[in-house]
Amino acid sequence: MKSVSLVLILVFFFSEVASATTCDLLDGAYVEASDGTYLGFFGAGSASESIANSSGLYGSSAGFNSVRNNVGSYGSNSGVNSANNSVSVSPPKIYTGVQFLGFLSTNTTKTPRVEVESVLSDCSFTSSIPTRVGNDGFLPLSLNATASVSFFGDNKVGYSIDVPETGNLIINIISPDGVNYNVYSSDSALIASVACTVFSGCDKALFSFETDGKDVAIAVNADLVGTYYLVVTKTSDYFSGSGTLTTSFDAIDAAEFDTDGDGTPDQDDAFPNDSSESKDKDLDGVGDNADLFDDDPNESGDYDQDGIGDNADLDDDNDGYADAIDDLPFDAKDHIDTDGDGIGNSSDDDDDGDLLKDFADAFPLDDTKPFHDGLLIFSTSSSTSSVNNVYQSGSQFSVTMTSRSKVNVQLVKLEFTDDTLIAFDSTNNGELLGGDGRIDLGESFGITLTLNASRSPPILFRYFYLNPETGTEEVVQTAFTKAGVDSDLDGVTDRQDAFPRNANLFRDSDADGIDDDADQFPNDRAEYLDSDADDIGDNADNCPGLSNTNQLNTDGDTEGDACDSDDDNDGFTDAEELADGTDPLSRFSCRSGCFSFDVDENLEAQPLTDGLLVIRHLFGFSGDSLTSGAVSSDASRDASDAIASYLTDADSQLDIDGDGESKPLTDGLLLIRYLFGFSGDSLVSGAIGSGAERDTAEEVEAYIKERVPAE
Numbered sequence: 001m002k003s004v005s006l007v008l009i010l011v012f013f014f015s016e017v018a019s020a021t022t023c024d025l026l027d028g029a030y031v032e033a034s035d036g037t038y039l040g041f042f043g044a045g046s047a048s049e050s051i052a053n054s055s056g057l058y059g060s061s062a063g064f065n066s067v068r069n070n071v072g073s074y075g076s077n078s079g080v081n082s083a084n085n086s087v088s089v090s091p092p093k094i095y096t097g098v099q100f101l102g103f104l105s106t107n108t109t110k111t112p113r114v115e116v117e118s119v120l121s122d123c124s125f126t127s128s129i130p131t132r133v134g135n136d137g138f139l140p141l142s143l144n145a146t147a148s149v150s151f152f153g154d155n156k157v158g159y160s161i162d163v164p165e166t167g168n169l170i171i172n173i174i175s176p177d178g179v180n181y182n183v184y185s186s187d188s189a190l191i192a193s194v195a196c197t198v199f200s201g202c203d204k205a206l207f208s209f210e211t212d213g214k215d216v217a218i219a220v221n222a223d224l225v226g227t228y229y230l231v232v233t234k235t236s237d238y239f240s241g242s243g244t245l246t247t248s249f250d251a252i253d254a255a256e257f258d259t260d261g262d263g264t265p266d267q268d269d270a271f272p273n274d275s276s277e278s279k280d281k282d283l284d285g286v287g288d289n290a291d292l293f294d295d296d297p298n299e300s301g302d303y304d305q306d307g308i309g310d311n312a313d314l315d316d317d318n319d320g321y322a323d324a325i326d327d328l329p330f331d332a333k334d335h336i337d338t339d340g341d342g343i344g345n346s347s348d349d350d351d352d353g354d355l356l357k358d359f360a361d362a363f364p365l366d367d368t369k370p371f372h373d374g375l376l377i378f379s380t381s382s383s384t385s386s387v388n389n390v391y392q393s394g395s396q397f398s399v400t401m402t403s404r405s406k407v408n409v410q411l412v413k414l415e416f417t418d419d420t421l422i423a424f425d426s427t428n429n430g431e432l433l434g435g436d437g438r439i440d441l442g443e444s445f446g447i448t449l450t451l452n453a454s455r456s457p458p459i460l461f462r463y464f465y466l467n468p469e470t471g472t473e474e475v476v477q478t479a480f481t482k483a484g485v486d487s488d489l490d491g492v493t494d495r496q497d498a499f500p501r502n503a504n505l506f507r508d509s510d511a512d513g514i515d516d517d518a519d520q521f522p523n524d525r526a527e528y529l530d531s532d533a534d535d536i537g538d539n540a541d542n543c544p545g546l547s548n549t550n551q552l553n554t555d556g557d558t559e560g561d562a563c564d565s566d567d568d569n570d571g572f573t574d575a576e577e578l579a580d581g582t583d584p585l586s587r588f589s590c591r592s593g594c595f596s597f598d599v600d601e602n603l604e605a606q607p608l609t610d611g612l613l614v615i616r617h618l619f620g621f622s623g624d625s626l627t628s629g630a631v632s633s634d635a636s637r638d639a640s641d642a643i644a645s646y647l648t649d650a651d652s653q654l655d656i657d658g659d660g661e662s663k664p665l666t667d668g669l670l671l672i673r674y675l676f677g678f679s680g681d682s683l684v685s686g687a688i689g690s691g692a693e694r695d696t697a698e699e700v701e702a703y704i705k706e707r708v709p710a711e
Helices: 020-026 116-122 574-580 607-618 640-649 664-675 697-705
Strands: 008-011 030-032 038-041 093-096 099-104 138-140 146-149 157-163 167-174 179-184 190-196 214-220 226-234 243-251 376-383 396-403 409-417 423-427 444-451 459-466 473-480
Touching: 020 116, 157 167, 157 243, 179 214, 190 214, 376 459, 376 473, 396 459, 444 459, 607 640, 607 664, 664 697
Parallel strands: 138 157
Antiparallel strands: 008 444, 030 038, 030 093, 093 099, 146 243, 157 226, 167 214, 167 243, 179 190, 179 226, 376 396, 396 444, 409 423, 409 459, 459 473
16 A cells, blocks of 8 residues: 555555465356356466456456456446456356355455456466366256255355256246356256246246246257256346246157257258258268258358359459458458458448547558547546535545557656646656556556545546657546546536547437537438438438439449449440430440340341340250351350350340330341341331330331441
8 A cells, every 4th residue: 555645545456365275276167247147267378268368258358248358347447246346246256066166356345255367367277168067066856856946145056967868858947037047068068048037937827828937948869968957046136036947858769869850860960950951961061951062072152152162262252352362251342451350441430440430530540540548548436425525535536547559658647636626646656657657558557546635526537648659748537526437527427428538529329439419410320421411421322422312323333323424334424325325224225345136246236146046045045056056257255155144134125125025026036127127017017015115116126226236
C-alpha cells in the first residue's frame, strides 16, 4: 500500500502465493459464473479452453468470456460477476466434478478464494480437458428409476448412470426454475443440456394433455455404451424447491441400432449420427450426398461451381484473384481483409481494426496511425458513501487503463481532481504509470483511490501522455459523478453516451460512429449520408450522386440506369445504341458483339448455317445432330455444346414473334425465311404464333434486323 498525498491512499491489487497442494487441486478444475456461464478451466497453456492459454477464448485479453479480459464482463474490475472486481458480490466459482473448491476473486471477503494471475504465475497445469466427471460426489442412478434432487450450499449435485447396452435412454427432469442440467460422457464430452427457467417447461404438468417436466433423449449406440454423468447446478435465479429425475431405457440390438434414424443401421452407416448421409464412396470423410466429387478423395467442394474442386482450384471464388493472394478466397465480393477480421474491406467500416471508423480515419489501412485516445480504454468501479452529494472519507474509486494502440505510449503523469477541476494530487511516479512510464499494446494497470477527506464530485482520473505521432502532451480522463461514470462531463453517463470522450456528442442510435444530429439515417447502421436527397443512403444507392428513387439497374452492375452509360452492359453505350436503333436495355440487342443471329460467329448470318442451327435447336437437336453441316468453315463458335449454351441463354431472343414461346415452326421458320430474303406476306404467312406481339412483316423484319451483323 502506498500513500501519495494527505487526502488519498492508492491500493495496488495483490497476489496470494498458491501452494503446491493448491496447484494440484486446481489442475483440471473448471470455472463458472454465477449464472452458470462456463468460463474455462485451469489446464495446460496449449489447451483450447484453458485459462492459461493467452490465445484461447477463455484466457486471452480479448475473449468475450475470459476472466483475463480486463474490459470484459468477467475480467474487469467493475463487472458485478467479475473475478477481478474487489467488491464483487457474485464472483466466478471453481469446481472439480461437482465439488465446489472456492471462488476466483480479488474480493477478500470471499473464502476460500484464489486470484487469476497469481494462480497462473505460481502454478504449472497439465490437464488438457476440464475435470467435470468422476466417482467423487456422484450418486448412482439406476435405469428405470426415480431420484429426488435437493440443493444445498455451493456444491453441485451429480448422478452417474450406467448404461450397459445399446438402446434409447430418456431422463425426465422435473425441476424448479434457476437450475441447469448437463449430461456428460465418461470423457467429459457434453451430451445434452437443459436450462430450467420460467418458460422452459421443467415444471410438473398442469393439464392432462401436457407432459411432466422436460425429457432428455440419448441414443446410446455401440460407441456410447458406458457411464453417463448428470451434473445439476443452481444458478443465481434459483429461489427454492427440489426436483425429480426419472430414467427409462429401451434396449435395442446393436446390429439393428440406427442412431440417426435414416434407415441404415449404424454398423453399415458411414455417418451414423447424420441422417442426411450414409455412404462415403471415396472415404474422404464427406458423405456422397454432399460430396460433389464422390469418386475423388482429394476433393469434395466446388465453391464457384466451375467444375474444379476447391483443393485444386487456384481461385476458389472465381473473383479474378488467386487464392494465394486473396485474403477471402471464398468471398467473391472481396479479396482484401486488412485487419483479418473475416470482413472484407468493402463491407468493413473499420478496415484496419484501429477502433476508428474509416470515414474518420486518414489512414484507414494502417493500424498504427492515426493515434487517437479511443485506443486507451478505461474500466471503472467504485464503492462510495455520500452526504449531500459529497463523497465521504473512505470512498473508493478504481480505474484500470488498457492500451489497444499498436505503438507504445509514453505516460507523463497521473492527476486527480475534484469538482473544482484543480488537481488535488499529481504524480509522475513510474509505478503509477505502468512501472516503466509507458503503456504498451495489451498492457493494463489498475489503481484504487481511497479518500481520507470529503470531496465533491466529479472525481477525475486524468492521464497525461505524449502523442506518439506528434510528441505533444495530451490528456485522457474518466470521471465519477453523482449520476455515474461520465468521462466527458456532458451530463450523459458513459453507459448511455455513444461518444463518452466528446462532450458535444452523445447520441448514436444505430452505433455507426455518427452522431444522430449529423446522421441522415440515425436508425440504420449501414447508412448516414444521402447526397442526392432521394431517401436512399449513399452506401446502398446505385447512383449516389443522382436522384433515382426506383433504383432501376437493368444489367445488375454497381451503377443504376440513371448514371450508367451502358445500361445493358453489352459493350455499347446507351447513346451509341440509340443512334444504331438498337435497344439500350437489352444485352442481346446491338449491332455486333452481343446477341445476334450470327450463331456460329463468322460475322454474317446465313440461312443454311445460322438459320438451320436455330431451327434444329428449337426442335431439340443436340450434339452432332445440331451442328452437322451447319457450321461455317470460318466460324469462331463451332462446338455443339457452345452453340447449344449460347442459344439456350438467348431463349427469349429467339421468340421472334413475341408470343411468349420460342418454336421451330414459327420463330425458326421466320428466321430462315428472313435470311433467305423473304419479306412481306411471304415472310410471315403461316408462321406467326397465336397472341403474338409482333404479327406484321414490318415488325418481324425490324426485330431480326436489329440482331444480325451490320452490313
